[in-house]
Amino acid sequence: MASSIFSDCSSARLLPLRLALLPPRPPRLRLCPALPPPMRLLVAARPLLLPRPHRMDSPPAATASSADSATVSADMPAKVIDGKLVAKQVREEIAVEVARMKDAIGVVPGLAVILVGSRKDSQTYVRNKKKACEAVGIQSFEVNLPEDSSEEEVIKHIASFNSDPSVHGILVQLPLPRHMNDENILNAVGIEKDVDGFHPLNIGRLAMQGRDPFFVPCTPKGCMELLHRSGVEIKGKRAVVIGRSNIVGMPAALLLQKANATVSIVHSQTKNPEEITRQADIVIAAVGVANLVRGNWIKPGAAIIDVGINPVDDPESPRGYRLVGDVCYEEASKVAGAITPVPGGVGPMTIAMLLANTLESAKRIHNFN
Amino acid sequence: MASSIFSDCSSARLLPLRLALLPPRPPRLRLCPALPPPMRLLVAARPLLLPRPHRMDSPPAATASSADSATVSADMPAKVIDGKLVAKQVREEIAVEVARMKDAIGVVPGLAVILVGSRKDSQTYVRNKKKACEAVGIQSFEVNLPEDSSEEEVIKHIASFNSDPSVHGILVQLPLPRHMNDENILNAVGIEKDVDGFHPLNIGRLAMQGRDPFFVPCTPKGCMELLHRSGVEIKGKRAVVIGRSNIVGMPAALLLQKANATVSIVHSQTKNPEEITRQADIVIAAVGVANLVRGNWIKPGAAIIDVGINPVDDPESPRGYRLVGDVCYEEASKVAGAITPVPGGVGPMTIAMLLANTLESAKRIHNFN
Numbered sequence: 001m002a003s004s005i006f007s008d009c010s011s012a013r014l015l016p017l018r019l020a021l022l023p024p025r026p027p028r029l030r031l032c033p034a035l036p037p038p039m040r041l042l043v044a045a046r047p048l049l050l051p052r053p054h055r056m057d058s059p060p061a062a063t064a065s066s067a068d069s070a071t072v073s074a075d076m077p078a079k080v081i082d083g084k085l086v087a088k089q090v091r092e093e094i095a096v097e098v099a100r101m102k103d104a105i106g107v108v109p110g111l112a113v114i115l116v117g118s119r120k121d122s123q124t125y126v127r128n129k130k131k132a133c134e135a136v137g138i139q140s141f142e143v144n145l146p147e148d149s150s151e152e153e154v155i156k157h158i159a160s161f162n163s164d165p166s167v168h169g170i171l172v173q174l175p176l177p178r179h180m181n182d183e184n185i186l187n188a189v190g191i192e193k194d195v196d197g198f199h200p201l202n203i204g205r206l207a208m209q210g211r212d213p214f215f216v217p218c219t220p221k222g223c224m225e226l227l228h229r230s231g232v233e234i235k236g237k238r239a240v241v242i243g244r245s246n247i248v249g250m251p252a253a254l255l256l257q258k259a260n261a262t263v264s265i266v267h268s269q270t271k272n273p274e275e276i277t278r279q280a281d282i283v284i285a286a287v288g289v290a291n292l293v294r295g296n297w298i299k300p301g302a303a304i305i306d307v308g309i310n311p312v313d314d315p316e317s318p319r320g321y322r323l324v325g326d327v328c329y330e331e332a333s334k335v336a337g338a339i340t341p342v343p344g345g346v347g348p349m350t351i352a353m354l355l356a357n358t359l360e361s362a363k364r365i366h367n368f369n
Numbered sequence: 370m371a372s373s374i375f376s377d378c379s380s381a382r383l384l385p386l387r388l389a390l391l392p393p394r395p396p397r398l399r400l401c402p403a404l405p406p407p408m409r410l411l412v413a414a415r416p417l418l419l420p421r422p423h424r425m426d427s428p429p430a431a432t433a434s435s436a437d438s439a440t441v442s443a444d445m446p447a448k449v450i451d452g453k454l455v456a457k458q459v460r461e462e463i464a465v466e467v468a469r470m471k472d473a474i475g476v477v478p479g480l481a482v483i484l485v486g487s488r489k490d491s492q493t494y495v496r497n498k499k500k501a502c503e504a505v506g507i508q509s510f511e512v513n514l515p516e517d518s519s520e521e522e523v524i525k526h527i528a529s530f531n532s533d534p535s536v537h538g539i540l541v542q543l544p545l546p547r548h549m550n551d552e553n554i555l556n557a558v559g560i561e562k563d564v565d566g567f568h569p570l571n572i573g574r575l576a577m578q579g580r581d582p583f584f585v586p587c588t589p590k591g592c593m594e595l596l597h598r599s600g601v602e603i604k605g606k607r608a609v610v611i612g613r614s615n616i617v618g619m620p621a622a623l624l625l626q627k628a629n630a631t632v633s634i635v636h637s638q639t640k641n642p643e644e645i646t647r648q649a650d651i652v653i654a655a656v657g658v659a660n661l662v663r664g665n666w667i668k669p670g671a672a673i674i675d676v677g678i679n680p681v682d683d684p685e686s687p688r689g690y691r692l693v694g695d696v697c698y699e700e701a702s703k704v705a706g707a708i709t710p711v712p713g714g715v716g717p718m719t720i721a722m723l724l725a726n727t728l729e730s731a732k733r734i735h736n737f738n
Contacts (some may be wrong), residue, residue, distance in 0.1 A: 006415070087674065134435060155678055159518075167477065192658065200573030200576075200580060201530075201569055201573055203572075203573035203576050204569030204571065204572035204573030204574070204575075206573075206575050207571045207619055207623070208615045209614070236638045236640050244578065244626065246578055250576055250578070254576070257634060262633065262635060262639040262645065263634060264632065265626060265631065267631070268633060269604055269605045269630075271631075276607075276631065287673070
């Protein structure tokens with residue numbers, strides 16, 4: 001995996017940010033001629049996901065001390081934030097908590113997934129979620145409905161899960177078939193089981209001081225968890241979020257703001273994204289444009305969280321393409337203080353956070369701490 | 370009024386922004402020794418509040434062409450955005466629309482205000498709202514409850530207004546007595562009559578792309594209206610909001626972001642507020658610290674909207690104090706391209722926007738365009 005994340009960004013077209021919303025197509029990239037030195041893995045010792053780690057029965061898996069993580073190499077100064085390892089650690093912590101809850105009050109957290117239609121990618125996602133649930137002891141419920149189902153049928157199943165006490169989280173796999181209104185369907189999910197955290201009421205509570213959302217949307221929550229566990233200080237820091245989608249960019253900005261960063265959102269209408277990004281101690285890139293963020297956009301020592309997962313042509317790969325982030329990793333990793341790779345950075349965190357939200361929901365519903 | 374807004378900021382303590390949340394106390398300021406030249410008033414010709422101004426029976430009151438407003442004086446380059454005049458213009462437009470609605474479908478918009486206790490300032494605000502309603506033809510309803518009322522009593526009155534078809538907007542005057550939970554009471558207001566726009570569901574819809582709030586909170590809406598009517602371009606511009614309160618700063622930032630500005634929020638934890646503010650083409654200051662924003666914080670030509678209303682000691686005033694904004698007007702007006710005075714800037718817009726929201730609500734409920 002390590003080798004596949006490096007690419008030579010110099011030959012990539014630098015897409016203007018305003019083109020970011022056009023339908024994606026793989027840009028052609030040359031492979032990096034020489035592989036860089038092996039990544040140094042960084043996982044901070046303190047687990048921040050669970051409020052009371054001292055209650056856990058076993059210590060977190062692989063960890064490195066923050067002193068160790070401060071080492072700097074001339075060739076590759078950035079510490080690599082290994083999302084795969086952090087996600088594994090989070091899942092292990094969740095498994096411990098799920099077992100503790102079952103032992104204490106006999107309740108097993110439950111996640112219901114509703115899949116409409118037979119898209120191969122959606123089926124894979126749903127299968128992965130199910131597996132991830134099973135691995136940590138969360139019960140999973142699944143409903144598969146045919147492509148031509150009516151909105152009413154989907155909503156009927158949601159209503160049934162809303163009132164089912166063994167279900168603590170409900171997830172409707174997106175995208176839905178075109179004849180359905182996403183908003184109507186997502187709004188049918190009870191706010192106290194909306195583990196995706198996309199309900200406007202939830203987003204409003206996320207935006208407001210003195211209010212807390214029921215759930216933090218999974219991918220932005222994963223970004224914050226990576227920052228926290230890597231020991232990146234947020235309070236008082238300049239943060240730039242590139243992209244303002246409802247599911248990543250906007251909630252990520254609200255979370256950074258809640259954590260007392262000074263936040264700027266860069267988007268398709270921003271005239272000088274590189275200049276603004278260069279001021280940031282923390283960058284979250286979530287715009288969906290391969291290698292948009294170049295090395296000269298990065299402030300030396302900044303922490304870079306790359307949410308983008310973009311396919312680019314790669315004749316040397318068996319699949320003919322490979323995945324790169326929104327950040328030109330090869331360039332940025334020479335300037336940044338810490339950086340997530342793609343794949344293996346934010347990606348694995350999303351499902352881990354979905355499990356965390358489901359556990360959190362079960363704890364809240366059953367008033368279990 | 371014009372003379373009272375100028376002050377010599379040089380003698381004012383420059384409060385660190387992190388002190389902004391401390392209880393306010395009037396800083397001592399010397400009066401400006403010489404009065405500056407008379408303000409030039411700026412009101413752009415196009416009314417943006419009402420979707421179809423061509424339907425209005427009479428043209429807006431005092432207006433100046435945008436060519437006129439571009440004149441620059443060496444002594445006092447900033448165009449003064451006269452909120453009193455704009456608010457008057459808005460109220461006149463609302464009166465025309467209220468009359469048109471009554472003529473067409475026989476519906477009169479209604480605003481209900483609930484006042485608990487007998488705070489003098491709250492009584493004054495409620496009286497002013499009532500007068501403003503009467504002046505534009507909006508029917509006002511009022512309930513005065515004693516200080517020691519229970520939460521249940523207040524909520525009972527809210528419920529009654531929620532179901533009253535002649536009421537289109539409900540406003541609970543804040544602050545409420547200490548024994549009441551603001552959140553419980555405000556959440557009782559039906560979302561479709563929440564003309565204050567403070568409900569988290571509303572804020573969430575404001576934050577999300579592709580969603581629209583039922584109502585935009587009045588003061589931030591007033592800020593945007595002043596920018597629009599002054600011909601300030603927002604799309605693609607850098608905007609800085611100073612302060613992140615739920616009722617002004619945060620929703621103002623969301624509105625600027627929805628209008629495609631690149632927005633940064635500066636707050637009490639921001640380390641270099643002046644440096645960030647100096648990058649902004651548009652500044653909305655809403656932090657509640659007298660004269661915090663100095664001339665050297667301002668980018669030449671920027672548009673400055675000053676929401677602050679802070680009392681400062683003034684022995685020469687009959688009341689012993691006078692009101693100044695968060696922006697040091699005397700300094701900023703020499704650098705900015707356009708600026709709101711205090712008083713007479715954002716202040717008068719808040720009630721005007723409350724009337725606008727009430728009208729909008731009545732139109733929506735009765736499907737009237």
